[in-house]
Amino acid sequence: MLEKMDIERLDAEAVNSQKQRQVLYAPRKKIFPKRASGGFRQFKWLVMAITLGIYYLVPWLRWDRGGYAPDQAVLIDIANRRFYFFFIEIWPQEFFYVAGLLVMAGLGLFLLTSTVGRAWCGYTCPQTVWVDLFLVVERAIEGDRNARIKLDKEPYSLRKLTLRTAKHGVWLLIAVATGGAWIFYFADAPTLLKDVFTGQAAFVAYCTIAVLTATTYVFGGLMREQVCTYMCPWPRIQAAMLDEASLTVTYNDWRGEPRSRHAKKSAAQGAVVGDCVDCNACVAACPMGIDIRDGQQLECITCALCIDACDGVMDKLGRERGLISYTTLNDYNANMALATAGGTQPIDPTRVRTADGKLATALQHISLASFLRPRTLLYAAFWSLIGVGLVYGLVTRERLDVNVLHDRNPQFIMLSDGSVRNGYTLKILNMIAKPRVMAVRIESLPQSSITIAGVEAQSDGAFLVPVEPDRLRSLKVFITQPRHASADQVQTFRFIIEDTQGPETKTYTATFQTPGSSK
Amino acid sequence: MHDPHKDSHLDELSGVSTTGHEWDGIKELNNPLPRWWVLTFYACIVWALGYTVFYPAWPLLTSATTGVLGYSSRADVRSELAVAEAGRSGYVAAIKAADMQQILADETLRTVATAAGNAAFKVNCIQCHGSGAQGSKGFPNLNDDDWLWGGTPQQILTTITHGVRAPEDADTHVSEMPAFADILKSEQIASVATFVADLPKGANSTETAAPGAEIFAQNCASCHGERGEGNQEMGAPNLADTLSLLADGEEAIAAQIRAPKHGVMPAWGGRLGDVTVKELAAYVYSLGGGK
Numbered sequence: 001m002l003e004k005m006d007i008e009r010l011d012a013e014a015v016n017s018q019k020q021r022q023v024l025y026a027p028r029k030k031i032f033p034k035r036a037s038g039g040f041r042q043f044k045w046l047v048m049a050i051t052l053g054i055y056y057l058v059p060w061l062r063w064d065r066g067g068y069a070p071d072q073a074v075l076i077d078i079a080n081r082r083f084y085f086f087f088i089e090i091w092p093q094e095f096f097y098v099a100g101l102l103v104m105a106g107l108g109l110f111l112l113t114s115t116v117g118r119a120w121c122g123y124t125c126p127q128t129v130w131v132d133l134f135l136v137v138e139r140a141i142e143g144d145r146n147a148r149i150k151l152d153k154e155p156y157s158l159r160k161l162t163l164r165t166a167k168h169g170v171w172l173l174i175a176v177a178t179g180g181a182w183i184f185y186f187a188d189a190p191t192l193l194k195d196v197f198t199g200q201a202a203f204v205a206y207c208t209i210a211v212l213t214a215t216t217y218v219f220g221g222l223m224r225e226q227v228c229t230y231m232c233p234w235p236r237i238q239a240a241m242l243d244e245a246s247l248t249v250t251y252n253d254w255r256g257e258p259r260s261r262h263a264k265k266s267a268a269q270g271a272v273v274g275d276c277v278d279c280n281a282c283v284a285a286c287p288m289g290i291d292i293r294d295g296q297q298l299e300c301i302t303c304a305l306c307i308d309a310c311d312g313v314m315d316k317l318g319r320e321r322g323l324i325s326y327t328t329l330n331d332y333n334a335n336m337a338l339a340t341a342g343g344t345q346p347i348d349p350t351r352v353r354t355a356d357g358k359l360a361t362a363l364q365h366i367s368l369a370s371f372l373r374p375r376t377l378l379y380a381a382f383w384s385l386i387g388v389g390l391v392y393g394l395v396t397r398e399r400l401d402v403n404v405l406h407d408r409n410p411q412f413i414m415l416s417d418g419s420v421r422n423g424y425t426l427k428i429l430n431m432i433a434k435p436r437v438m439a440v441r442i443e444s445l446p447q448s449s450i451t452i453a454g455v456e457a458q459s460d461g462a463f464l465v466p467v468e469p470d471r472l473r474s475l476k477v478f479i480t481q482p483r484h485a486s487a488d489q490v491q492t493f494r495f496i497i498e499d500t501q502g503p504e505t506k507t508y509t510a511t512f513q514t515p516g517s518s519k
Numbered sequence: 520m521h522d523p524h525k526d527s528h529l530d531e532l533s534g535v536s537t538t539g540h541e542w543d544g545i546k547e548l549n550n551p552l553p554r555w556w557v558l559t560f561y562a563c564i565v566w567a568l569g570y571t572v573f574y575p576a577w578p579l580l581t582s583a584t585t586g587v588l589g590y591s592s593r594a595d596v597r598s599e600l601a602v603a604e605a606g607r608s609g610y611v612a613a614i615k616a617a618d619m620q621q622i623l624a625d626e627t628l629r630t631v632a633t634a635a636g637n638a639a640f641k642v643n644c645i646q647c648h649g650s651g652a653q654g655s656k657g658f659p660n661l662n663d664d665d666w667l668w669g670g671t672p673q674q675i676l677t678t679i680t681h682g683v684r685a686p687e688d689a690d691t692h693v694s695e696m697p698a699f700a701d702i703l704k705s706e707q708i709a710s711v712a713t714f715v716a717d718l719p720k721g722a723n724s725t726e727t728a729a730p731g732a733e734i735f736a737q738n739c740a741s742c743h744g745e746r747g748e749g750n751q752e753m754g755a756p757n758l759a760d761t762l763s764l765l766a767d768g769e770e771a772i773a774a775q776i777r778a779p780k781h782g783v784m785p786a787w788g789g790r791l792g793d794v795t796v797k798e799l800a801a802y803v804y805s806l807g808g809g810k
């Protein structure tokens with residue numbers, strides 16, 4: 001007896017016991033999105049046409065800049081460090097305009113997300129647009145969902161091989177065209193196109209095409225939803241931007257549940273049935289392969305295709321559309337409270353309907369008011385403020401700029417007649433695409449004389465300096481003053497640079513150094 | 520295969536299986552990573568290993584593996600320099616063919632030569648003349664308009680090419696001031712020093728009445744000129760201007776008269792070649808003191 005009591009069974013288990021072992025890496029489940037049709041699908045076609053149109057066509061737009069600058073409307077000229085956008089030309093030191101645009105893009109995304117949810121993901125993100133495009137190709141070649149599932153299960157045959165090759169071939173063509181279009185933003189498009197085909201283009205151009213072809217093909221064709229779910233940071237960031245008044249694609253279980261595949265029979269038997277007939281049309285249409293009826297989830301890009309799919313089913317059944325709809329959490333909660341009698345009962349869809357079967361008027365729907373909240377108004381205000389600021393800056397910016405560098409080593413030179421000389425590097429930036437002649441003179445430095453290497457002085461003491469269009473001209477300037485012309489060791493004076501044909505004038509305050517009275 | 524729904528460790532709220540790890544009631548969920556993710560990780564490891572085969576990587580006892588591609592950053596720099604050199608070759612040829620006048624008259628050539636001269640100056644000349652070419656005691660300031668051997672572009676070029684008192688060059692500038700300690704008495708040296716120190720003050724001090732004037736006229740004027748204006752043919756400094764190279768003040772002037780010091784500059788023509796000395800001359804000329 002004693003021995004038996006000594007051996008106590010401990011509550012312990014090996015950490016790697018068979019029972020404990022788990023999968024840490026899951027294989028991918030294939031998704032075969034079914035073609036959806038409806039208003040949102042139409043809208044997505046439109047967005048796709050516009051975004052792809054912009055992407056492929058913009059580099060081919062021309063814009064006359066008077067012969068001194070490239071005539072491509074949108075051009076990022078890296079070699080010459082210029083960015084052209086229609087009538088705007090940006091120099092590297094004006095890059096803050098681009099930074100401002102990026103801030104606006106960020107705020108715009110906040111605004112968009114806090115009001116209409118992940119609309120960026122669902123409609124305009126390049127990943128979404130290209131996946132959509134690749135799916136169109138896939139459907140055209142392999143057929144819709146069922147045909148594709150069947151084909152996928154089939155052993156390889158000549159037919160399957162042909163179809164697959166055709167699909168990947170077209171995908172690759174699209175991918176090459178995508179990579180190819182990108183480079184036209186960086187050089188004169190017609191010239192570059194010729195060069196690319198004749199093998200004359202720069203190595204980096206081919207590299208860019210190759211890299212973008214690979215990413216487009218892999219992300220758009222092969223990885224698709226995996227990119228959104230596992231690689232992209234937006235879903236995480238945007239989840240933080242949503243609140244209870246943001247629109248999300250929502251399954252309205254307050255009218256859909258309890259779902260039933262045999263609604264009529266169940267209803268006849270007196271059971272409570274919701275609108276959802278559990279046809280899985282929404283799941284089949286979803287490009288992310290999820291079931292929106294499980295609730296809001298990270299994977300959902302709010303492409304709204306499940307709405308189209310479900311609306312089609314509701315139309316057939318003669319029920320109201322909107323079993324799946326864009327809804328705010330606030331509205332959803334209110335309607336849910338209605339269906340569950342304040343959460344005390346299970347969902348009973350008859351509570352959201354009137355006696356004659358119509359949806360109750362007490363139900364809440366999207367309203368403009370939900371868009372107008374302090375948060376969205378602030379986003380909108382900041383967004384517009386920056387926009388107005390950028391436009392103001394752009395309209396009033398100067399196209400003549402001047403920099404003066406005072407020689408520091410040595411700061412001044414004593415000349416043999418006892419006078420003092422200072423040297424300066426004067427940089428004149430002619431920031432327009434037209435040659436200009438600048439008049440350079442100095443002001444407020446008594447008894448001084450000025451020379452500019454390579455430029456003759458005019459009779460009025462000014463120097464006429466031609467500056468090429470869109471160029472910087474650097475001049476070496478020497479200013480000499482008799483010793484003791486001023487009691488100050490450091491004198492302040494001004495360089496005046498004047499456009500001889502235009503209204504622009506630039507003043508630069510510089511200093512003149514002397515050894516002072518001590519020496 | 521493992522079915523999470525049969526799992527004993529299931530998080531109730533999310534319906535996701537947990538790893539069974541728990542800290543103060545907080546459980547670790549197990550949302551499996553996609554398999555391609557971990558495969559990508561392995562692919563990266565393979566890539567990294569391959570990289571070490573193709574590029575220099577593994578340390579050995581005294582060196583390192585060179586990699587089958589034979590890449591080296593030094594060779595990279597060398598080829599980049601060669602490209603830069605080739606890009607410059609047109610200018611180099613033009614500068615070689617042109618004389619100083621032509622170089623300075625052509626805006627592009629002048630800009631290129633001045634920039635290249637600046638670089639060569641920073642390597643070869645700043646040790647004596649200073650990084651801003653401002654000189655120091657005994658080493659001329661090249662910014663000012665006081666020249667020992669002449670300040671025209673051609674004269675500057677000649678001086679740089681052949682140097683000053685450079686033993687290695689037959690055409691170098693040579694001149695030597697005698698040590699007057701052996702020739703003049705020390706009172707005479709003192710009075711001529713006073714006379715020289717007063718020269719920059721203007722015409723009055725060169726009056727023959729000044730006690731040192733006569734001594735100057737007999738001993739010094741042959742090289743330094745009657746009014747002490749110097750002679751660039753012989754590198755005799757201008758004593759009448761306000762700038763002095765070696766001696767400031769009567770004491771120092773007297774010391775220089777007794778036992779003169781002379782500067783030496785190497786002949787750069789033979790060391791740097793034709794083109795570089797022209798570039799150096801263009802740079803020195805651009806400093807503003809040239810004639």
Ligand code: SF4
Binds near residue numbers: 122
């Ligand atoms: S999750 Fe990322 S990649 Fe996917 S649609 Fe949204 S923004 Fe685009």
Ligand code: SF4
Binds near residue numbers: 282290
């Ligand atoms: S659940 Fe609906 S809205 Fe969300 S990704 Fe799928 S189809 Fe699009």
